Amino acid sequence: MKIEFTKMHGLGNDYIYVNTMKYPLTNLEEKSIAWSRPHTGIGSDGLVLIGDSDKADFSMRIFNADGSEAKMCGNASRCIGKYLYEYGLTTKTDILLDTLSGIKELHLQVKEGKVESVRVDMGIPADIHWVDLGDAYPFQKGVAVSMGNPHLVIFVDKMEEVALAEVGPVLERHPLFPDRVNVEFAQVLDKENIRMRVWERGSGITQACGTGACATAVAAAFSGQCGSHATICMDGGDLTIDWAGEGQHLYMIGPAVKVFDGTIELKE
Ligand SMILES: N[C@@H](CCC[C@H](N)C(=O)O)C(=O)O
Numbered sequence: 001m002k003i004e005f006t007k008m009h010g011l012g013n014d015y016i017y018v019n020t021m022k023y024p025l026t027n028l029e030e031k032s033i034a035w036s037r038p039h040t041g042i043g044s045d046g047l048v049l050i051g052d053s054d055k056a057d058f059s060m061r062i063f064n065a066d067g068s069e070a071k072m073c074g075n076a077s078r079c080i081g082k083y084l085y086e087y088g089l090t091t092k093t094d095i096l097l098d099t100l101s102g103i104k105e106l107h108l109q110v111k112e113g114k115v116e117s118v119r120v121d122m123g124i125p126a127d128i129h130w131v132d133l134g135d136a137y138p139f140q141k142g143v144a145v146s147m148g149n150p151h152l153v154i155f156v157d158k159m160e161e162v163a164l165a166e167v168g169p170v171l172e173r174h175p176l177f178p179d180r181v182n183v184e185f186a187q188v189l190d191k192e193n194i195r196m197r198v199w200e201r202g203s204g205i206t207q208a209c210g211t212g213a214c215a216t217a218v219a220a221a222f223s224g225q226c227g228s229h230a231t232i233c234m235d236g237g238d239l240t241i242d243w244a245g246e247g248q249h250l251y252m253i254g255p256a257v258k259v260f261d262g263t264i265e266l267k268e
Contacts, residue, residue, distance in 0.1 A: 074210015101148025168199025
């Protein structure tokens with residue numbers, strides 16, 4: 001059987017998207033691992049499933065490249081908005097998306113039939129607190145933030161001094177985070193601009209992380225370094241974040257891009 005998929009990216013954070021209303025899939029962990037591999041698979045940061053929902057307009061499930069399932073993905077939520085609209089699954093520009101971390105509201109900005117950017121109500125950031133990582137670790141302090149999935153934001157003075165590929169996997173498995181954690185290194189450039197690089201749980205270094213950008217803006221505001229509006233500058237590009245403070249909803253705005261459509265043969 002042949003499965004149709006679409007490769008999409010949000011600022012270089014690339015996933016394989018499958019409409020499971022048309023192609024119900026099984027063995028999802030296995031598929032995410034095999035299809036994400038760059039040389040022998042399609043190559044991606046993971047697999048995203050678009051489905052129906054009895055609580056919202058549509059649903060999203062996200063699997064990292066190591067097969068682990070996450071509860072939320074910021075970049076994929078924007079890409080799903082584009083997919084749904086441009087493949088004619090909806091004519092709505094306000095879409096409710098059911099995720100494992102609750103229902104998120106997408107607002108599509110459409111120009112000449114194409115979705116140019118998507119604003120996502122990412123819900124209320126939770127569990128924001130300083131963490132002491134301990135002397136045995138290359139960085140001693142960070143801010144933990146839940147955006148539905150777990151994040152650890154570490155502020156640094158010079159991004160170029162962070163050996164991300166070395167410290168990322170060590171911090172991802174810090175004992176304070178039994179479910180592992182996404183690790184963001186953040187350099188505050190000024191009150192509204194933050195440079196950020198990410199080591200994603202289950203996928204490693206990626207070009208951008210939507211929930212990671214949200215967590216970074218939250219950690220910067222929480223620690224008094226930024227205000228309610230921030231641009232997060234990642235390797236793959238910029239995301240705009242608006243957050244009025246604790247207990248408030250956070251909004252993320254950014255692009256979504258289709259790379260190509262393809263088919264893959266199922267061997268099971
Ligand atoms: N790239 C994503 C987050 C994907 C899931 C993450 N690696 C996790 O395991 O929590 C984003 O754009 O938010």
